[in-house]
Amino acid sequence: MSEKNREGKRTARERMREDRAAQEARESRKKKMIVLGSVVAVLAVAAGVGVFVQNQRSKPDTPTASPAGAIGNKNLVIPDGPANAPSTLTVYEDPRCPACGQFERQFAPTVDQLQDQGKIYGNYHIVSFIDRHDGGKGSKNGANALACAQDAGYFRAYHDVLYRNQPDETVDSWKDKSQLITLAKQVPGLDSPTFESCVNSNKFGSWVSAVEQDFDKSGYTSTPTILLNGKPIYPKNGNDEITPDNLVKWVNEANAGKTLGTTGSASASPAPTSTAAETDPNQPAQPAPGATG
Amino acid sequence: MASQQDSPPSRAGEPPGSAAGARSALRRVTDGPAAEWISTAARLGLAVVWAWAGLAKVSDPAVAAQAVRAYRLLPEGLVKPVGYGLPFLEIALAVLLVVGLGVRIAAVVSVLLLLTFIAGISSAWARGISIDCGCFGGGGAVDASQTEYLQEILRDIGFLLLALWLVFRPRTKLSADAWLAA
Incomplete structure (x- = not known):
């Protein structure tokens, strides 16, 4: 129990x-x-x-202001040369990129000549990715200053001056905007209170960011990227190394049998309307330059 | 999830005396009081890694998005959500690990993230594209001579080992988990 x-x-x-x-x-x-x-x-x-x-903080990929005469989707491209030229040379360049500086110092006279002969229509994408890689502000400041120069009608001359005076990639001289203004004094007629305030206020900052985002999505990953009628030709076109002579040859081959664009406006960035006005009425339909990439 | 770590692992199935001396010494390290200090170090180390990785990616959303895009794995619609969200996820992991709250689940998430990163880097390497992993900011295309895939993978494997240790030994000193369990 x-x-x-x-x-x-x-x-x-x-x-x-x-x-x-x-x-x-x-x-x-x-x-x-x-x-x-x-x-x-x-x-x-x-x-x-x-x-x-981050969505709030990220800059829109549509710019709030674009330099006068910019072309293409969202006006991200700076044109140089006649819009009715039979061939289009598309150039992606970063102001701080040493290979771009090398390209420009070697090819600028040839490219300028081809444009002035009505053979090519230059389409410049001023990208700014070196600032990300190396840190700094020189690419973005330089790209904005180039947009300011385009706005004032002096893109080509200022572009050539910048690349001739390009600092070493690792030295971010152009984070100092006053250096960009000093260089502008080498282009007669460019430096003005308007230009200086444009550079200092980073007027086209949203445009610079939009151009870079467009480049991000282009699939091209390095600068300079040079396309002749949409086909990459830098550093090689097929098996042929790019040289000034080869570039002329390739352009002439591409243009064979086609009417050249309007010549005579040797200055950079002709306003689209004036180019259209000068167009020979007998000429066949203009090639659509469009924004490649 | 694996067995509870709050009580010492059961050794019922183990015949007594079978453990070799070396093995029991190892046991003392992995199960004894020293283990909690090792885990504490691993926890704080991993927290530093995540904080560093996250903070480096926060400053410029476009760069973070481009670092993701450069892998050419995700459709464009997912590039920005991942590029924007990932740094904050990493920082949140860092905060949880510093506080010591939910160490095991934070470690599991860390393991999954690190495995994803290792897979992504390996895939980029295998496909022959030249990118910076963007692990600690930066990222995007680089010159082929500047790729560091092996170093990046080895580094991530190191972090993976820290995270794996914490998955199996999540009890740590000076942690919210310990305070809650008390």
Whole structure:
């Protein structure tokens, strides 16, 4: 009897202990689930907030202001030479990129000549990705200053001056905007209070950012990227190395049998309307230059 | 998820005395009180890694997006959400690890992220494209001579080991988890 009783008591005690243990396990599991839930929630909220905040902070890919005469989708491209030239030379350049400086110092006279002969229509994409790689502001400041020069009608001359005076890639001289203004004095007629305030106020900053974002999505990853009628020709066109002579040859081949563009407006960036006005009415339909890339 | 770590792992199935001396010494390191200090160091180390990685990517959203785009793995519609959200996720992981809240789940998420990164870098390497991993800011295309895929993968494997340790030994000193469990 007493044996049984003791046994009954023990089982009851054991049962209570088990119950308590089970309850503690449940509590601890609940606590764990709360922690797990909060952690997952914190991570999800953080990512969501990040997407929202960065969306607010990121510059739009449509510029709020574009330099006068810019062409293409969202006016991201600076044209040089006659719009009705039979071939289009598309150039992606970064003001700080040493290979671009090399290209410009070697090819600028040839390219300028081809444009002035009505053989090519220059399409310049002024990108600014070196600032990301090396840090700094020189690419963006330089690109903005080039947009300011385009706005004033002196893109080509200022562009050539910048590349002739390009600092070493790792030296971010152009983070100092006054250097860009000093260089503008080498282009007769460019430097003006309007130009200086344009450079200093980073007037085309949103345009510079939009051009870079367009380049980001272009699939081209380095500068200079040079396209002749949409086909990459730098550093090689097929098996042939690009040289000034080869460039002339390739352009002439591409233009064979086609009417050359309007010549005579040797200055950079002719206004689209004036170019159209000078167009020979007997000429076949203009090639659509469009924004490549 | 694996067995609870709040109680010492059960050794019921293990015949007594079978553990070799070296093995029991290893046990003391991985299960003894020293383990909690090792885990604490791993936790704080991983927190520093995530904080560094996240903060470096926050400043310029366009750069972060381009770093993602350069892998050429995600469709354009996902490039910005990932580029914008990932740095904040990394910073949130860092905060959780510093506080020591939900260390195991934070470690599991860390493992998954690191495996994704290693896969992404390997894929870029295998496809022969030349990019910077953008692990700690920067990113995007680089010259073929400047790629550092092996170093980047080895570094991530190092971080992966820290995270894996925490998945299996999430009990740490000076943590919110310990405070909650007390």
